[in-house]
Amino acid sequence: MSNLTPMGFNDLLAGNARYASGFQWAGTPGVAARGVAVITCMDSRLDPLAMLDLTVGDAKILRTPGGRVTPEVVTGLVVGVHLLGVDRILVIAHTRCAMASGDDAQIADAIAAADGTRVHGMAIGASTDQAAALDFDVSLLRADPLVSAEIGGFMYDVDTGILTQVH
Template sequence: MSETASADKGFDDLLAANRTWAARFTLSGFDGVAHRGVAVVTCMDSRIDPLRMLGLSPGDAKIFRNPGGRVTDAALEALVLGTHLLNVERVLVVPHTRCAVASNSEDELREKVGASAGKDASWMSFGVIEDQVRTLRADVAKVRSHPLIAVGTLVGGFVYDVDSGLLQPVD
């Protein structure tokens, strides 16, 4: 979308949708803990609906999203807080099929971003994933071995198929 088209649209449509949402809002006074004891680390991809893919509702889980669904330092920080303060007992790490950071090289993403931005993007790192299953296993191990993740927390790795909606467990 061009900068002009985006600026013309502004945020009016989203604010109108928010007013509709707020008119039916039912989470007032909610305590903010994960009522089903779940945390999900997943990708920012808009094809993923983390709550609905697990049969959950708002208030059931803590969700952390980033490109590739990686267990970054920020994700670990969220999981430590979640397992000690927010009722998280189970953690799912969920990358997905047809992910841009798992199906492009750093050079390809830099070229695409640079072309879109009209600026040099050769200095930017996009955290490309060369082997998604190997990376997922490493991310799960990172959570399991972190000294501040609550003892007894279950951690699992799963690949979400964006074409079928199914989760595939990864050992």
Template sequence: MSDTSSAGKGFDDLIEANRDYADAFEMAGFDGVAQAGVAIVTCMDSRIDPLGLVGLKPGDAKIFRNPGGRVGGDALEALVLATHLLGVDRILVVPHTRCAMASNSEAELRERVGASAGKDASWMTFHTIADQERALREDLARVRTHPLIAAGVETAGFIYDVDTGLLRRVE
């Protein structure tokens, strides 16, 4: 466990921060429609600010995050709903550089998780990514060919550089 761990701290700091947040809250009554018509599928990595990296603010976009920023079944479900019910007409799929899912093998992640947990993790699947650009192209094809993604939705893929903040388009 890292030195920055908050294990054992409870949730008081977060609840206090929530009170401050609620004091300035301005989204009461918001209908949940993506005001900029954008959905972003990206990694759960804490170095990524999915709204900020494309100049958006809360309420502008639907965000779906998972390890590696992959478009699997849950992401497709979210995108179908977003394109039909929540105003989304543009989809960005955004994995990132220095991603643990793309820089470790299944065996390495199983070993690391097992060592941290003190338990056998050999049965767990982590869906590592051998070739990030190929995986991104596969995900884009999955979105573009899904029969329930609304017609006319634009889809694009980018790799986010966690060291520069820049997006690089992948066709």
């Protein structure tokens, strides 16, 4: 059985063709030119480069559901700190986040209710206490000897665009 739909990716490939026709980033180094790494949510309302007035090449962006620090995020930060010029790390949670609407079991229930998919037991990282989750993630990174960078915790308001440092 194929996962391809009749439309497939044609609209996105057409968008890429428009993007590539004016592409201006050839030769941009792979290091974070501004020394920044951002861990934030996969929410499509968040544009990490724009919210920080950064541009292509300035930062490493790592996205997870809820902007949580996962083992893969830590791996990315170790590489970023030791090879890619990262010396500042922002962990950014945001208002009205779906991952703050319940715990892992409640999010799994919502997924099952939405389309019947069973993901109970999966580590999703959901938490109704965003402040505690952000504190935990920032503390986790600050305690990691392999992540030697300045680390801050922030809250982004999706309705105003304002980013506030909380840790």
